[in-house]
Amino acid sequence: xxxxxxxxxxxxxxxxxxxxxxxxxxxxxxxxxxxxxxxxxxxxxxxxxxxxxxxxxxxxxxxxxxxxxxxxxxxxxxxxxxxxxxxxxxxxxxxxxxxxxxxxxxxxxxxxxxxxxxxxxxxxxxxxxxxxxxxxxxxxxxxxxxxxxxxxxxxxxxxxxxxxxxxxxxxxxxxxxxxxxxxxxxxxxxxxxxxxxxxxxxxxxxxxxxxxxxxxxxxxxxxxxxxxxxxxxxxxxxxxxxxxxxxxxxxxxxxxxxxxxxxxxxxxxxxxxxxxxxxxxxxxxxxxxxxxxxxxxxxxxxxxxxxxxxxxxxxxxxxxxxxxxxxxxxxxxxxxxxx
Amino acid sequence: xxxxxxxxxxxxxxxxxxxxxxxxxxxxxxxxxxxxxxxxxxxxxxxxxxxxxxxxxxxxxxxxxxxxxxxxxxxxxxxxxxxxxxxxxxxxxxxxxxxxxxxxxxxxxxxxxxxxxxxxxxxxxxxxxxxxxxxxxxxxxxxxxxxxxxxxxxxxxxxxxxxxxxxxxxxxxxxxxxxxxxxxxxxxxxxxxxxxxxxxxxxxxxxxxxxxxxxxxxxxxxxxxxxxxxxxxxxxxxxxxxxxxxxxxxxxxxxxxxxxxxxxxxxxxxxxxxxxxxxxxxxxxxxxxxxxxxxxxxxxxxxxxxxxxxxxxxxxxxxxxxxxxxxxxxxxxxxxxxx
Numbered sequence: 001x002x003x004x005x006x007x008x009x010x011x012x013x014x015x016x017x018x019x020x021x022x023x024x025x026x027x028x029x030x031x032x033x034x035x036x037x038x039x040x041x042x043x044x045x046x047x048x049x050x051x052x053x054x055x056x057x058x059x060x061x062x063x064x065x066x067x068x069x070x071x072x073x074x075x076x077x078x079x080x081x082x083x084x085x086x087x088x089x090x091x092x093x094x095x096x097x098x099x100x101x102x103x104x105x106x107x108x109x110x111x112x113x114x115x116x117x118x119x120x121x122x123x124x125x126x127x128x129x130x131x132x133x134x135x136x137x138x139x140x141x142x143x144x145x146x147x148x149x150x151x152x153x154x155x156x157x158x159x160x161x162x163x164x165x166x167x168x169x170x171x172x173x174x175x176x177x178x179x180x181x182x183x184x185x186x187x188x189x190x191x192x193x194x195x196x197x198x199x200x201x202x203x204x205x206x207x208x209x210x211x212x213x214x215x216x217x218x219x220x221x222x223x224x225x226x227x228x229x230x231x232x233x234x235x236x237x238x239x240x241x242x243x244x245x246x247x248x249x250x251x252x253x254x255x256x257x258x259x260x261x262x263x264x265x266x267x268x269x270x271x272x273x274x275x276x277x278x279x280x281x282x283x284x285x286x287x288x289x290x291x292x293x294x295x296x297x298x299x300x301x302x303x304x305x306x307x308x309x310x311x312x313x314x315x316x317x318x319x320x321x322x323x324x325x326x327x328x329x330x331x332x333x334x335x336x337x338x339x
Numbered sequence: 340x341x342x343x344x345x346x347x348x349x350x351x352x353x354x355x356x357x358x359x360x361x362x363x364x365x366x367x368x369x370x371x372x373x374x375x376x377x378x379x380x381x382x383x384x385x386x387x388x389x390x391x392x393x394x395x396x397x398x399x400x401x402x403x404x405x406x407x408x409x410x411x412x413x414x415x416x417x418x419x420x421x422x423x424x425x426x427x428x429x430x431x432x433x434x435x436x437x438x439x440x441x442x443x444x445x446x447x448x449x450x451x452x453x454x455x456x457x458x459x460x461x462x463x464x465x466x467x468x469x470x471x472x473x474x475x476x477x478x479x480x481x482x483x484x485x486x487x488x489x490x491x492x493x494x495x496x497x498x499x500x501x502x503x504x505x506x507x508x509x510x511x512x513x514x515x516x517x518x519x520x521x522x523x524x525x526x527x528x529x530x531x532x533x534x535x536x537x538x539x540x541x542x543x544x545x546x547x548x549x550x551x552x553x554x555x556x557x558x559x560x561x562x563x564x565x566x567x568x569x570x571x572x573x574x575x576x577x578x579x580x581x582x583x584x585x586x587x588x589x590x591x592x593x594x595x596x597x598x599x600x601x602x603x604x605x606x607x608x609x610x611x612x613x614x615x616x617x618x619x620x621x622x623x624x625x626x627x628x629x630x631x632x633x634x635x636x637x638x639x640x641x642x643x644x645x646x647x648x649x650x651x652x653x654x655x656x657x658x659x660x661x662x663x664x665x666x667x668x669x670x671x672x673x674x675x676x677x678x
Contacts, residue, residue, distance in 0.1 A: 006404075006427050040625065062626045063597075065345075082626065083586040084597070085642040088345050107587050108641045127587075134629055135587035135595050247422040248446050248466075248474035256474050258402075258423070261606055262657045286379065286653050287401045287421065290473055302447045303424040314625050318601045318658070 002329060007245040007305065008259035010316070012224065012323040014332055016237040017047075020222045023235055024205065025054035028217075033209045036060045036079055036198065038220025041314050043339025044323065045073045047223055052076075058101075060198070060218045061339075064092050069338045071100035078102040079198065081161055081218060083111065083127065083135050090114045097122045103196075105161055107137050109149050116153035123156040125196060128183050130162035130176035140179075140186040147192050159196030160184060163218065167203035167232060174207060181213040203233045226313035228268045240310035240317075241274055243324075244289065246303060252296040254282070257289040257306060264289070264308065265315035274307040281308070341668060346584040346644065347598035349655070351563065351662040353671055355576040356386075359561050362574055363544065364393035367556075372548045375399045375418055375537065377559025380653050382678020383662065384412045386562055391415075397440075399537070399557045400678075403431055408677045410439035417441040418537065420500055420557060422450065422466065422474050429453045436461045442497055442535075446476050448488050455492035462495040464535060467522050469501035469515035479522040486531050498535030499523060502557065506542035506571060513546060520552040542572045565652035567607045579649035579656075580613055582663075583628065585642060591635040594618070596628040596645060603628070603647065604654035613646040620647070 002011075028035045037051045040062035048059050048070065058077020061067050067080050082105055084093055090111070096102055097120065105127040106112055115122055126146050129136030137143050143160065150157040160183050164176035177199060184194045200208030200217040202225070209217050221229050225236040244259035264271060266284045273279055278295030289308065293300070300306075310316045317323070317337055325333035341350075367374045376390045379401035387398050387409065397416020400406050409417050421444055423432055429450070435441055436459065444466040445451055454461055465485045468475030476482050482499065489496040499522050503515035516538060523533045539547025539556040541564070548556050560568050564575040583598035603610060605623045612618055617634030628647065632639070639645075649655045656662070656676055664672035 004427060006431070007425070083595070083641075084584075085586045086346070086584045086644065087642075088343060089584070092345070110641045114642070129589075133593070134624070134627055138589060245423075245425045245428070247424045250468075250477060254472070256422070261604075261654050265600075266606060267600055285473070288473055302422075302449045303426075303453070305425065315600050 008263040009243045010320045011241045014327040016239045020236045034216045041220045042224045128162040132165040140183040143183040159194045161198040173204045177211040241307040260287040265312040268312040271311040347602040348582045349659045350580045353666040355578045359575045373555045380559045381563045467501040471504040479525040482522040498533045500537040512543045516550040580646040599626040604651040607651040610650040
């Protein structure tokens, strides 16, 4: 029962999670575009397995460490959709590639040369900056040069990836997909086969998943949707809540919960309380949430348990080592967060 | 050597840490006021032991879980300077009090009654709100009523605590201390002995530590000083840095580090790079720091290692499981973060 949980505790609404899982899976049924969902959001092997059972072709991740955990659990088709550099990680990646089916993103010839120096035919994708202004090569010409460098060095070139960030508009998303498709065309015109073109998040999966030339989608947040991303992802219901306890109360003015920045991210704005219109979270400090009482007639007592809707799931899950899967007020399953 | 570390890695500057440790210890030598430093900032038993060896009389902490870790390691004189509530934590605290020397803060009669129902003479402090507008009783009269409730219930009343938050001015700090001293006087006038009056942080230790009636100081951040608190704590040098690797670079414009919100808090503002005046951190995303190159003549290469000054140590340490103690570029000691 929820009453026995030590707070703060991260809850996962099983009905909402399963509805999101099925909605995404249904989109890909009968389609040539595939889903290789991102692991970085939930960092939970049990959820990755559910995504695979629902039809995903593998798992995308953000770090070498995440890829190592996935490999340890026998997850197939691992894509590290992010760059690595430096001798320590190059060596770690080469070791991982010996024991798992793993493909790495690259955007710089120095890294290709460092990988090639070890004479092991690792699998690579070229990362293309499609507008996020973060990692990735800046042009189709650069993508071609890097693909040639990979092939020339005896490594395996599998294709392209580009992450456009959270969707701003259909036009912006289509412009990002057009840049990827343009890179693909240039490579194919130059005789380089492109097996994979990976793109798209939980806000853009429909646009990206139907865009010509895109072969797979990286969307992952959908299965642990939060209220921040949820505001622009109407297809998916919020899944995460933090259970907290009222530890202090100043009559008619405020109460304090035992949940602060060490268990709940405020990096993208303050979360809201569930089912408490008469109270509003004012501030998160390290260990506390301070809640203003707007409607003093709402009964709140020291020791009461209150649920907070998780606003930024990615950085909140990262603060916990498990999520409690709940349905109708009961814990049905405990999800370890391995990542 | 630092070169062998997997990034992102949290570094602790040993020279700066030891200087801070000694500076704080020196203040308390020969004084009747004592230091019971907070554990919540560093969550590291090895650092707590150094503080005890330097003269601290015990360790203050923020959660029952931290107190449990301290008890497991045989740390004496544990003060939980925070409220708990609810059956789960009440039971956990009573179990802990059986096996460790632990004192708990309370601010509500319901919690006193819940504790008293178990007929175990636990040790309590009354928490007084001295201006932070968070936890704590609102007045000396309330403090007196709660102390009487504790004593009447057969529990052990040890005294008072009040945390004023980060120092705003000498006047604000003295006003907070005056409220605590006023509570103490009222209790003593009513025949209630007050053994402990705990207050003061790393920014206010000198004012609080010399204020009549204050018996001990909770300051803890000083030993792992960051650049945010450091700006108002001129006595202590910044201690924490995050080591990161350049994983992507767009010539002359920007580079990207493998350190984002999952390893470095941005909750109190963006951190700065160490020894790189020609570059400025623009944005932290979940896994990346995006750095603008201001001076294109500064050489930066993919694979380079760069140190970031930790701006908000409390929420950054919380993201790691160890800190690497470094001196002159070498790792001398690895500090486990147990909390």
